[in-house]
Amino acid sequence: MPVTDKYNEVLLGVIAGVVILLVVASVVVFNLLYYQKRRFQHLKKITAMEKAFSEELLKSQLEIQEHTFNQISEEIHDNVGQVLSLARVQLNIINESNKADPRMLMDVKENVGKALADLRDIARSLSGSRIKSLGINALIAQEAERINKLNIIRVTVVANEIERSMDDRKKLILFRIFQECLQNIIKHANASEVLITTNFSPDSLQIVIKDNGKGFDTKKTNPGLGLANIMTRAALAGGQCAIESITGHGTIVTIDMPYE
């Protein structure tokens, strides 16, 4: 091999080595840039999700508030108002008659007592910290009791595990989802019975709402705004919601919500 070729070989070898190192070093630097860009995008996504979660939380709070006000309005009109009106009529009768009937007086006393008890329930439901202070089982039981009072459907609650605490914000959204499910059953399912089961697993709480209503074909029927809303809310809170239904055989809604 001529001497010049040998020199060129060494020179080219060194230059090629330098070029390879240059490429490798540049790839490292540009990879870092790319990775950082991805991290920024990820952060942006998380911020957007947190914002959506906060908005959803606020919306849920407002909806629960509205729901409570409607409920109070109905309660005052249908129960407290009726009972107090009856008590007033009874008092008028007593007033007009010369002799007070002790049995009627007892009835008046019972009616006023019932009205007072109802008012206490209403005052309790108005408390802003109710959802925070009560456990999910107690909230579900209260809601079931309220619906049972309406005598439209029979709601049975089976809380089969020791209750575990849950993040307040998630509890609020979960309760709102639960309320929406029950509202959907009352409005659309034509059901006579609803069975609610709560199951506290190590990582998440599972609520199963089963009704004996008319059901629907999940493949054919386009899920309405209500069902889509339930699913979006569950996903935003980090949970999942599954709906199983067969026409004529009722519907099962399963909500799975992690504690943290």
Place this chain on the structure above:
Amino acid sequence: MLLGAGLLTEVLARFCVSLLHLRSNYPVYITYLLFQFILYALYFRSIYLSPKSKRVVVWLTLILPIIWAYTTFRVFGIMGWNSYFIMIGDTFTVVMCAYYFYEIFTSENLIDLRTSREFWIAGGIFIYSCCELPITGMLNYLANNYPVTMELENVLQALNILMLLIFIYAFLCPLLTNTTKSS
């Protein structure tokens, strides 16, 4: 500071042989390299996030002159090309850059690297040190066996230009971003 020292080194290297009647200008470059590696270390010390890594760099800054003195006066002599010191210095610099990148990689605070001066300066030093290492490290061997020193010096010049261009970008990138945002 580094740019000023670099300029001074080049001027001294150009005239020292004729003015001081030296055999070569290696002593100027070798002295400059000590200064350069210490400056790199101090720079990384200022941009590191963890106090522990800052302390390590301080120790390194203290050890470098000892290595330099030993290899210059005991191994190669003041007139020789101190390739050991360059290899050690470049390796340390690359490791310091890699650690800085690791800190960025694992930091919870996100920095926009496109407009980060520190990142681009570290990137320039990283690229230059990686590529310079095989040339300056083998310079003694190559100069003694093959007459390719001039061509390799051109390659080094090109790498230097690339590093300085990255430094220019590093100083301009925040201004460029501000201009883009305001327009």
